[in-house]
Amino acid sequence: MLPFSYVRPAHVAAAVAAHTQDGEPRYLAGGQSLLPALKLRLAQPSLLIDVARLPELSALRREGERLVVGAAVTHSALAACPHIPALAQLAGSIGDLQVRNMGSLGGALANADPASDHAAALLGLGAEIRTDRRVIAADDFFLGMFETALEPGELIIEIAFPLPNRAAYAKVRNPASGYPVVGIFVAEAADGIRVAVTGAASSPYRLSEFEMALAGDFSAAALEGLSVPAEDLNRDLHATHEYRAALIPVLAKRALNCGRKP
Amino acid sequence: MRVAFTLNGKAVEAEVEPRTLLVDLLRQTLLLSGTHVGCDTGQCGACTVHLDGRAVKSCLVLAVQADGRTVLTIEGVAAGEALHPLQEAFRDRHALQCGFCTPGMIMSGLDLVTHLDKADETAIREGLAGNLCRCTGYRPIIEAIAACIGEKG
Ligand SMILES: Cc1cc2nc3c(=O)[nH]c(=O)nc-3n(C[C@H](O)[C@H](O)[C@H](O)COP(=O)(O)OP(=O)(O)OC[C@H]3O[C@@H](n4cnc5c(N)ncnc54)[C@H](O)[C@@H]3O)c2cc1C
Ligand code: FES
Numbered sequence: 132m133l134p135f136s137y138v139r140p141a142h143v144a145a146a147v148a149a150h151t152q153d154g155e156p157r158y159l160a161g162g163q164s165l166l167p168a169l170k171l172r173l174a175q176p177s178l179l180i181d182v183a184r185l186p187e188l189s190a191l192r193r194e195g196e197r198l199v200v201g202a203a204v205t206h207s208a209l210a211a212c213p214h215i216p217a218l219a220q221l222a223g224s225i226g227d228l229q230v231r232n233m234g235s236l237g238g239a240l241a242n243a244d245p246a247s248d249h250a251a252a253l254l255g256l257g258a259e260i261r262t263d264r265r266v267i268a269a270d271d272f273f274l275g276m277f278e279t280a281l282e283p284g285e286l287i288i289e290i291a292f293p294l295p296n297r298a299a300y301a302k303v304r305n306p307a308s309g310y311p312v313v314g315i316f317v318a319e320a321a322d323g324i325r326v327a328v329t330g331a332a333s334s335p336y337r338l339s340e341f342e343m344a345l346a347g348d349f350s351a352a353a354l355e356g357l358s359v360p361a362e363d364l365n366r367d368l369h370a371t372h373e374y375r376a377a378l379i380p381v382l383a384k385r386a387l388n389c390g391r392k393p
Numbered sequence: 394m395r396v397a398f399t400l401n402g403k404a405v406e407a408e409v410e411p412r413t414l415l416v417d418l419l420r421q422t423l424l425l426s427g428t429h430v431g432c433d434t435g436q437c438g439a440c441t442v443h444l445d446g447r448a449v450k451s452c453l454v455l456a457v458q459a460d461g462r463t464v465l466t467i468e469g470v471a472a473g474e475a476l477h478p479l480q481e482a483f484r485d486r487h488a489l490q491c492g493f494c495t496p497g498m499i500m501s502g503l504d505l506v507t508h509l510d511k512a513d514e515t516a517i518r519e520g521l522a523g524n525l526c527r528c529t530g531y532r533p534i535i536e537a538i539a540a541c542i543g544e545k546g
């Protein structure tokens with residue numbers, strides 16, 4: 132790793148102020164995506180601003196019909212939170228035990244890996260992202276591969292997930308990396324049916340065709356005969372685009388059948 | 394930068410560069426070489442230590458991130474000459490051969506012993522997903538951890 136400076140501000144205002152310095156400042160949460168990138172010199176920040184212990188980023192509370200999760204809450208802590216079982220199960224399936232103990236929800240979302248598990252939950256539940264300056268709807272958050280709507284220096288404070296009537300997540304993991312080859316989050320969410328896909332394209336997206344099919348009948352049977360075109364999907368050494376296209380309806384049905392006998 | 398934290402029950406202080414990894418501080422400056430480095434890329438789990446009671450990969454943590462917190466390494470697991478029950482279980486069940494992965498396996502295993510309510514094999518296997526072993530085939534490691542969880546209840 133190339134040298135950098137490090138600060139650990141006590142409050143959000145000081146963290147955001149530190150990010151206005153010259154050079155290339157960068158927030159650091161759990162470091163589970165950033166440190167590997169620094170080791171590979173994919174990023175060369177001049178300053179790391181540690182936000183993992185900011186008190187304003189540590190929420191984990193019910194707020195009416197929402198679950199509010201601080202950006203610095205670890206995947207492990209979220210996995211132990213009972214309010215949205217599908218979200219807890221998803222968080223508990225990320226990477227491995229040690230990664231879940233360090234990695235945070237805010238870091239995962241800001242990183243915007245095209246195969247991020249949390250991205251599927253964010254879109255699938257129609258959450259909102261509260262930053263130091265505004266509120267961003269999930270549908271407006273992911274712009275492309277590793278690209279989000281966050282402005283330079285914009286800090287995620289917390290994420291508000293509306294409680295769904297029902298929700299489930301199903302994925303096929305890459306056995307080496309653990310990341311999803313494809314992951315599908317389905318929900319009867321507060322604002323209607325949502326079906327979100329991660330791992331299949333350059334950034335996570337919603338499947339409106341599937342959502343419409345499920346609007347009248349929230350069951351695997353409603354998806355019978357539906358397929359997705361393969362052309363625009365990811366192809367890499369782990370899976371072809373045709374394979375990813377084939378996985379999407381299979382995993383959507385698996386998620387819908389979750390908790391029922393096959 | 395100055396870092397100060399609790400290491401295996403004792404207060405320690407050290408001067409580090411911000412880019413120093415926790416594993417390098419432990420092994421090279423504090424001379425605790427029980428924590429191993431197998432890959433340095435976050436894949437193998439040989440470098441696993443506890444940070445505030447949870448297993449983390451010390452090759453993916455900066456030393457400055459441990460400032461003011463509590464770190465436990467393999468050297469702090471036994472009480473003097475008396476092995477921890479999980480270490481006893483590893484010895485009794487031949488859960489180590491070359492021993493390279495063992496410090497990391499014990500530290501992840503301790504997290505599982507603390508946080509799992511029952512000795513469920515699937516949960517133990519899933520909990521060890523971040524620890525690679527080239528020798529044992531995992532079965533005796535899983536049995537040792539299961540035995541230790543069993544004794545707890
Ligand atoms: C071995 C391994 C396996 C993994 N497997 C998976 C997997 O299966 N599925 C999966 O989804 N992920 C996986 N991950 C990634 C993991 O989920 C990371 O925890 C997560 O992507 C980043 O969270 P972090 O807290 O570590 O963020 P960091 O690495 O600290 O930061 C990541 C990025 O987010 C920015 N950032 C951090 N916090 C904020 C904030 N509050 N506001 C704005 N920007 C912020 C940082 O500047 C940086 O650019 C894996 C990682 C490893 C090392
Ligand atoms: S040395 Fe840290 S995970 Fe391999």
Ligand code: FES
Binds near residue numbers: 488490491525527
């Ligand atoms: S005992 Fe040799 S690597 Fe596990």
